[in-house]
Amino acid sequence: MDASEKTPAAALPRDGSLLQKPVDRRRALTVLAGAAVTGAQALSACRPLNPLTDEEREVKLLAWREYIKGNYQFMTEAERAETIARLERQALLQRGSAVTIQSTGAQPGVVFGYAFNISKCKGFRSCVEACINENNLDRNADTQYIRIFEMEDGVIDLDHADATFQHEVPAEGHFYMGTQCFQCADPPCVKVCPVGATWQEPDGITVIDYDWCIGCRYCMAACPYWARRFNWSAPEVPVPEVNPNQHYLGNRARKTGVVEKCTYCIHRTRQGRLPACVEACPTGARVFGNLLDPDSEIRWVLANKRVFRLKEDLKTEPRFWYYTD
Amino acid sequence: MRTPGGGRLVRALPAMGLLTACVASPPSSGGTHDPGAADSSAPGTIVAAAGRDDSLEPGALGTVRAVLVDGWKGPGGRPFEVAVRTRDVESGHARRFGTITLRTTLRGPSPDLVQYPCTSCHLGRTVAMKDKRIGDAHQNIQPRHPALLGAVCSTCHSPDAVDSLALRTRERVGLDNSYRLCAQCHFKQADDWAAGAHGKRLDGWQGRRVVMGCPDCHDPHRPAPLPRIPFRAPTLLRGRGHD
Numbered sequence: 001m002d003a004s005e006k007t008p009a010a011a012l013p014r015d016g017s018l019l020q021k022p023v024d025r026r027r028a029l030t031v032l033a034g035a036a037v038t039g040a041q042a043l044s045a046c047r048p049l050n051p052l053t054d055e056e057r058e059v060k061l062l063a064w065r066e067y068i069k070g071n072y073q074f075m076t077e078a079e080r081a082e083t084i085a086r087l088e089r090q091a092l093l094q095r096g097s098a099v100t101i102q103s104t105g106a107q108p109g110v111v112f113g114y115a116f117n118i119s120k121c122k123g124f125r126s127c128v129e130a131c132i133n134e135n136n137l138d139r140n141a142d143t144q145y146i147r148i149f150e151m152e153d154g155v156i157d158l159d160h161a162d163a164t165f166q167h168e169v170p171a172e173g174h175f176y177m178g179t180q181c182f183q184c185a186d187p188p189c190v191k192v193c194p195v196g197a198t199w200q201e202p203d204g205i206t207v208i209d210y211d212w213c214i215g216c217r218y219c220m221a222a223c224p225y226w227a228r229r230f231n232w233s234a235p236e237v238p239v240p241e242v243n244p245n246q247h248y249l250g251n252r253a254r255k256t257g258v259v260e261k262c263t264y265c266i267h268r269t270r271q272g273r274l275p276a277c278v279e280a281c282p283t284g285a286r287v288f289g290n291l292l293d294p295d296s297e298i299r300w301v302l303a304n305k306r307v308f309r310l311k312e313d314l315k316t317e318p319r320f321w322y323y324t325d
Numbered sequence: 326m327r328t329p330g331g332g333r334l335v336r337a338l339p340a341m342g343l344l345t346a347c348v349a350s351p352p353s354s355g356g357t358h359d360p361g362a363a364d365s366s367a368p369g370t371i372v373a374a375a376g377r378d379d380s381l382e383p384g385a386l387g388t389v390r391a392v393l394v395d396g397w398k399g400p401g402g403r404p405f406e407v408a409v410r411t412r413d414v415e416s417g418h419a420r421r422f423g424t425i426t427l428r429t430t431l432r433g434p435s436p437d438l439v440q441y442p443c444t445s446c447h448l449g450r451t452v453a454m455k456d457k458r459i460g461d462a463h464q465n466i467q468p469r470h471p472a473l474l475g476a477v478c479s480t481c482h483s484p485d486a487v488d489s490l491a492l493r494t495r496e497r498v499g500l501d502n503s504y505r506l507c508a509q510c511h512f513k514q515a516d517d518w519a520a521g522a523h524g525k526r527l528d529g530w531q532g533r534r535v536v537m538g539c540p541d542c543h544d545p546h547r548p549a550p551l552p553r554i555p556f557r558a559p560t561l562l563r564g565r566g567h568d
Contacts, residue, residue, distance in 0.1 A: 117522070125556035130425050142560045164558040170550070243424050272531030273385070279425045283550065284525040284542070295401025296530075297521025305522060325517070 029068045059093055062086050072209040072248060073199060077103075084248060091253060099244040101252050104270045106203035112264050112319065113204075113291035113298045115307065116178055119325040120285035123148050123169035123176035130280030131180075134265060135251040136243055138235035145229070145262040146180045146277060158310075178285075179310065180277070181206070181227035181262035182318030189219035189228065198259075203270070204291075204319055205263050207249035215257035224314050228261045264288070291319065385422045385528045391535045392501060397508075397519035405519070405534040408527065408541060409501035411441060422528050431542045431550035441500070443487035452487050454479040468546040471510070481506055481545070500540075507539045 052060075069075075069083050080103045091099045128146045137143040149161035153173050161177070170176070187206050190198050197212035198219055220228045234256045246252040247267035254260050265275035269288075273279075278286040289298035301307065305323040312318075391406035399405040420427045440446070446462065454477065471480060483491035490498050490506045498505050508515035517523035518536070525537045539545075 115522075120523075122550055123555055124553060125558075126428060128559075129556040134424055144559045144561075147559065148555075166555065166558045168552045169555050170552060245424070269530070272529045273422075274526070274528065274530050276425050279422055279528070280427055281525070282427065282429050282431055282542070284523065284537075287521060289521075289530045295399070295403055297400055297526065300400040300520040301522050304520065323522070325523070 030065075055093060058089075062090050062093070066090070066211065069211065071196060071212045073196070080248070087248075087252060095239065095242075095253065097239050097242040097244065099242065099246050099252070101246045101248055102267055102270075103248050104267070106201050106205075107270065108202075109290075109292055111202075111204040111291045112183065112269060113289060113302075114183070114264070114320045115287040115298055115301045115305075116320065116322050117285040117287070117325065118175055118177050118322050120283045121148070121176040121178060121281075122283050122285075123150055123165065123171075123174075124282055126280045126282050127178065127277035127286070130276040131262075133241065134243055134268070134276035135262075136235070136237045136246070136253065138231065138233075138254075139238065139241075140236040141231075141233060143229050143231075143235070143260075145227075146178055147226075148176050148178045150174050150176055177322065178277075179225060179227075180320075181264075182225055182310070182316075182320035183264060185317035185319060186315065188222040188224070188316055192218040192222040194218065201249070201266075205249075205266055205269075206261070207263055207266065208259060208261060209249070210252070210254050210258045210260065213258040215259065217259060219259055224311050224316065225318075228259050230259050231256055386533060386535060389420070389527055389535055394504070394519070394536075395502065396505060397515065399534055400520050403534065405536060407501070407504060407536055407538045410438060410538065410541060411500050420527070427525075427527075429537070429542050432544045438500075441488075447487045451485045454482065454484045466546050470546060470548050501538070503545070504539050507545075 065086055066083065070079065072080070072083075075083070084101045084103055087101055088099055091097050125146075125148055128144050128148065131137065131145050132139075132143075135145065137145070147163045149158060149163050150165045150169075150171065151157060151161045151174060153175055156177065158177075165171070183204050183206055185200075185204065187200055190200055190206060193199075194216060195212060195214055197214065198206060198208045200206045215230070217230055220226075220230060231254050235254050237253075243251060245267055247263075247270075250263045250266040265273075265277075269275055274288050278288045287297050287301050289296035291298060293299065301323055302321060305325075307321040307323045309318045309321055389408050390412050391408050394405055394407050397405075419429070440462070468478075479491065481490055483489040483497050486497050488499065490500065490503060492498060492506060493509055504515060504518070514523050518539075521536075524539075524542070527535045527537065542550075
């Protein structure tokens, strides 16, 4: 259908340039946004007591442009560069932090895998601390992606495990087991998303477009591992503590009403670095690498150690294995 | 393929200029990058290995002193490096990689290499290492290992070359090769360590493989991890009305 039939002609430019070709809703909104800001400008000129400063006008324009952008999956490289430039500018203007947002794609021939040594973890939670700092997690709501469960030796029983232990560790007769997003190969969270705001990348990382998420939280209900977190309020990170090395699909600023999750530190791992949790683990309980590289450490662990996955019967195929020495 | 320094390309975009361009016309495909601007930032970009861009967190592995491991190979027969501590005494307690501080306080509170090199006192002479410890200069060391097995100082330390460790083969190796000494008993752990299932790889899963050595985590005289108070517990728990 010719979209111009549906569009109110009055809202379009006088020269009719848009009427001569099919106009989609998004393009029309783009024009409207420009008109709205120009209008606000004209209006403020009539009210000299309350003029819009250049910065305020820019903030409004940035918000408009961000509001009407598309899903990250279907953006062209140029569109991605534009939205990143806007987001970086927004971070500077609205939060006062100079950040660098990557749009780095998956490396070819790489699928990430993770192994966790339950013989080695001592429950120090250094991984949790590093994760909070690295991923700009909400300090106000105390969001944490990683859970460390303390269990008595002999049986893996997460129903009766303690995730809130706050005593000197390791405790006698106990072992520790960490959970986070397992980056399932068949992720139920992706299947249930009604708007396509979450998807699996070629390197196996399930990501979220925070600007496309509508906050319905279906994915949280679908995840059998409680890997996703909801932002009931706008995340608060003190400016000096903001990690400026960010990724569009990872640790950039989130907003109220969207879901977030562990991305194996996508901004680090796509640069060849280890995730923050692996980097910070003082006991070496965490192994990370490329599952498609037969000579990687993760493949050696899978081939030579006794490994298991959590809730394997659900067939979500987590790319996260537990092993023992 | 990834373009190294992709983040810089984005940074090079003049945000304001782009913004006005957006208002004036719908975004054109491509053409927003200024190739000259991108090239000008390229010389600062250091690509250490294929697929890695070290400009994002400069100097991460560059701060680690490492030597090639002798006698073990990584998975697939790949050679790898081990971090050395004799020239980087504090590294066993904390290392910093970008935003992340790795605190390896599995070890005791006092660095055991404060008296290194041994020849600064012992002047290269042969030391009489007696089975019974006397009131010597090393009272800060209270060995629990491998004393339980009936071992003494000279089990590991070389009396005739004090800066060296004594292998069972009568070979003398430096402190940076201590993995060779430890592996004499802990051969299973050494194999796991070489393959990546034990110990820690530093900084990256790609590129140079640099792992920490045995004494980076384990105090040779008291190898078990020291207990400590963990980072704060989570406050949001599932099943209490929160998600």
